[in-house]
Amino acid sequence: MKKVTMRDVAEHAKVSKSTVSQYLNKRYDYMGAETKKRIEEAIRVLGYQPNYVARSLKQKKTSTIGVIVANILHSFSTQVIRAIEDYCHEQDFHVIVCNADDDPEKERKYIEMLRAKQVDGLIVFPTGENLDLYDRMIEEKFPLVFVDRLIDQLPVRCVLLDNEAASELAVDHLADQGYRRIAIMTTSLERKITPRIERISGYRKALEKHGLEPKEEYIKSLEIPSMKEEVKNMLSLPEPPDAILAANDMALMEILSAVKDENIRVPEELAVVGIDEVSFASLFTPSITTVEQPAFLMGKEAAAMLLELTEKPERVAEKHVLRYEPSLHPRESS
Amino acid sequence: MKKVTMRDVAEHAKVSKSTVSQYLNKRYDYMGAETKKRIEEAIRVLGYQPNYVARSLKQKKTSTIGVIVANILHSFSTQVIRAIEDYCHEQDFHVIVCNADDDPEKERKYIEMLRAKQVDGLIVFPTGENLDLYDRMIEEKFPLVFVDRLIDQLPVRCVLLDNEAASELAVDHLADQGYRRIAIMTTSLERKITPRIERISGYRKALEKHGLEPKEEYIKSLEIPSMKEEVKNMLSLPEPPDAILAANDMALMEILSAVKDENIRVPEELAVVGIDEVSFASLFTPSITTVEQPAFLMGKEAAAMLLELTEKPERVAEKHVLRYEPSLHPRESS
DNA sequence: CCGGTTTACTAAATCGATTTAGTTAATGCA
DNA sequence: TGCATTAACTAAATCGATTTAGTAAACCGG
Numbered sequence: 001m002k003k004v005t006m007r008d009v010a011e012h013a014k015v016s017k018s019t020v021s022q023y024l025n026k027r028y029d030y031m032g033a034e035t036k037k038r039i040e041e042a043i044r045v046l047g048y049q050p051n052y053v054a055r056s057l058k059q060k061k062t063s064t065i066g067v068i069v070a071n072i073l074h075s076f077s078t079q080v081i082r083a084i085e086d087y088c089h090e091q092d093f094h095v096i097v098c099n100a101d102d103d104p105e106k107e108r109k110y111i112e113m114l115r116a117k118q119v120d121g122l123i124v125f126p127t128g129e130n131l132d133l134y135d136r137m138i139e140e141k142f143p144l145v146f147v148d149r150l151i152d153q154l155p156v157r158c159v160l161l162d163n164e165a166a167s168e169l170a171v172d173h174l175a176d177q178g179y180r181r182i183a184i185m186t187t188s189l190e191r192k193i194t195p196r197i198e199r200i201s202g203y204r205k206a207l208e209k210h211g212l213e214p215k216e217e218y219i220k221s222l223e224i225p226s227m228k229e230e231v232k233n234m235l236s237l238p239e240p241p242d243a244i245l246a247a248n249d250m251a252l253m254e255i256l257s258a259v260k261d262e263n264i265r266v267p268e269e270l271a272v273v274g275i276d277e278v279s280f281a282s283l284f285t286p287s288i289t290t291v292e293q294p295a296f297l298m299g300k301e302a303a304a305m306l307l308e309l310t311e312k313p314e315r316v317a318e319k320h321v322l323r324y325e326p327s328l329h330p331r332e333s334s
Numbered sequence: 335m336k337k338v339t340m341r342d343v344a345e346h347a348k349v350s351k352s353t354v355s356q357y358l359n360k361r362y363d364y365m366g367a368e369t370k371k372r373i374e375e376a377i378r379v380l381g382y383q384p385n386y387v388a389r390s391l392k393q394k395k396t397s398t399i400g401v402i403v404a405n406i407l408h409s410f411s412t413q414v415i416r417a418i419e420d421y422c423h424e425q426d427f428h429v430i431v432c433n434a435d436d437d438p439e440k441e442r443k444y445i446e447m448l449r450a451k452q453v454d455g456l457i458v459f460p461t462g463e464n465l466d467l468y469d470r471m472i473e474e475k476f477p478l479v480f481v482d483r484l485i486d487q488l489p490v491r492c493v494l495l496d497n498e499a500a501s502e503l504a505v506d507h508l509a510d511q512g513y514r515r516i517a518i519m520t521t522s523l524e525r526k527i528t529p530r531i532e533r534i535s536g537y538r539k540a541l542e543k544h545g546l547e548p549k550e551e552y553i554k555s556l557e558i559p560s561m562k563e564e565v566k567n568m569l570s571l572p573e574p575p576d577a578i579l580a581a582n583d584m585a586l587m588e589i590l591s592a593v594k595d596e597n598i599r600v601p602e603e604l605a606v607v608g609i610d611e612v613s614f615a616s617l618f619t620p621s622i623t624t625v626e627q628p629a630f631l632m633g634k635e636a637a638a639m640l641l642e643l644t645e646k647p648e649r650v651a652e653k654h655v656l657r658y659e660p661s662l663h664p665r666e667s668s
Numbered sequence: 669c670c671g672g673t674t675t676a677c678t679a680a681a682t683c684g685a686t687t688t689a690g691t692t693a694a695t696g697c698a
Numbered sequence: 699t700g701c702a703t704t705a706a707c708t709a710a711a712t713c714g715a716t717t718t719a720g721t722a723a724a725c726c727g728g
Contacts, residue, residue, distance in 0.1 A: 116385065280614040
């Protein structure tokens with residue numbers, strides 16, 4: 001049951017390997033009709049299937065790209081991944097997805113493995129800690145696109161949300177509805193992660209715009225497990241917030257869980273708005289007001305950009321920061 | 335900026351390529367300490383990184399497996415994929431995921447592409463239409479595991495839910511709560527897809543067990559877009575159901591959407607139970623009773639099984655149908 | 669100090685394609 | 699007829715590793 005190779009096809013069709021290769025690559029320029037038929041026949045009866053590994057070695061390209069997401073638990077990541085996969089498969093590229101789990105060591109390992117596998121390019125939601133690797137890729141003009149997070153000093157393509165606008169949309173909406181004591185909660189504190197920082201700064205600016213004073217007790221970023229507790233704390237402040245902005249989908253889930261535990265009426269006692277669209281937003285009672293990222297578009301753009309770099313690697317180091325506009329879905333929770 | 339190869343390392347360290355290869359593969363049996371140091375040094379200063387494509391060609395293995403899911407929109411698929419990826423990455427295997435979109439032609443294309451890429455094995459949620467390809471893989475002893483769906487006549491490993499038990503759990507629970515007019519709704523009608531068929535037959539058997547007569551108006555399988563409409567139809571029957579079992583997560587979402595549109599009180603007017611756990615089940619008001627598949631376990635098992643077959647391909651054709659037990663999460667919606 | 673063993677390495681074949689530089693035969697045109 | 703073209707192929711090098719068979723020197727016991 002050994003593998004059938006091009007050599008076998010060649011022998012069976014009584015031509016050379018070269019001719020078979022030409023045939024497979026549709027270089028029919030000077031190929032006899034008779035020969036063509038014989039090769040076709042040989043391929044059929046032997047059940048030949050090409051070996052892309054061999055071809056990749058020779059051609060120095062694999063038609064495969066890698067995607068390393070910082071944390072696959074975010075719905076945003078999965079939406080972007082789907083968009084990338086759809087686009088790439090359309091273009092006959094394959095995709096290998098890795099989840100760095102917000103761990104720079106894992107990120108390093110995956111970057112190294114994927115490069116060893118000779119992927120033609122990488123889309124990375126960077127943890128931000130492996131500057132040497134990022135630098136090296138850029139220097140080598142290895143096709144690279146960053147998503148969701150910015151590394152200021154690096155000249156590289158980036159696809160991300162206008163995060164300040166996202167918070168602004170949410171705060172504007174809440175302020176318009178008459179809410180004055182607006183809190184914000186987000187996950188992940190450690191490293192300076194772009195979306196978290198920008199969403200908080202956008203929130204501060206928007207408050208200011210509406211003449212509202214930011215209170216530090218209303219601005220919390222903490223790990224998932226302590227989140228519900230903090231919602232409860234906030235609500236038992238002398239002056240509790242009348243609205244909470246969840247800075248991402250995971251924060252939203254925790255807030256909703258706390259709200260249910262405590263039997264808080266939404267939006268009468270507390271308004272809730274989430275950044276990131278979630279599958280259940282409109283099904284919920286009350287339905288949840290959200291600020292949606294155009295995740296699908298962003299994924300598609302990132303993929304398109306990467307595949308383009310694949311053909312023009314000299315342009316890898318041109319810095320392009322593409323900001324996408326979020327959109328508000330006003331619903332019953334605010 | 336050309337690539338550094340083993341040859342470059344060898345020259346720089348003044349040894350042969352073979353020695354460098356031994357070094358990289360940690361065959362230190364008879365290697366001088368001095369030589370070792372020189373190679374190490376050369377690798378460092380040149381920034382050498384191995385090329386797995388070349389290695390794969392020689393070794394005839396890629397340390398990569400393919401996963402082809404029938405429809406990635408199901409939460410079950412994404413959970414299984416995550417489990418597979420986690421397990422494989424732990425074992426230093428890579429995973430390429432493809433979404434066949436319930437289209438047998440796409441499935442065929444992906445199977446062919448992945449095999450051309452020389453993946454070491456395939457985990458497939460089979461559409462059921464490409465028997466020739468399935469047959470051929472089994473005949474060639476190509477590592478293969480099926481998930482979620484059964485193809486009766488094929489001797490192959492399968493990982494799936496005890497679907498009849500899932501419906502039974504749901505119906506038992508509903509009957510215990512006093513519901514008598516229990517309906518079931520599911521997506522996808524065309525092909526005879528295992529979970530759909532078994533969940534419906536399990537439902538029928540369970541009804542019978544409880545002395546309830548199955549009514550054809552209560553058993554509906556249709557495409558997503560017409561689903562909401564059908565819920566409304568059902569509820570305006572002379573004798574409307576008092577409970578609906580959603581046979582999967584997508585059906586559940588449609589039912590919940592209809593329930594919200596029509597302002598139906600759950601569970602007073604209509605109880606709702608879903609097969610497949612969804613992220614928002616416990617957050618919802620009312621929280622949703624679900625029957626959970628052990629998706630994570632199933633994915634892990636499928637991956638473990640496949641990697642084992644990778645080492646014992648002679649066992650590919652042994653038929654093993656692994657059935658997993660679902661579990662009930664009783665909540666407020668029933 | 670001689671034949672065998674052990675140590676430390678290397679040359680060359682190989683994996684399965686692609687590609688370049690030819691080769692041979694047929695054809696065209698003056 | 700004679701020389702350049704063109705058509706239809708092919709031989710061999712190549713991609714970057716792994717691996718097998720082999721070599722040469724050092725060692726070692728009798």
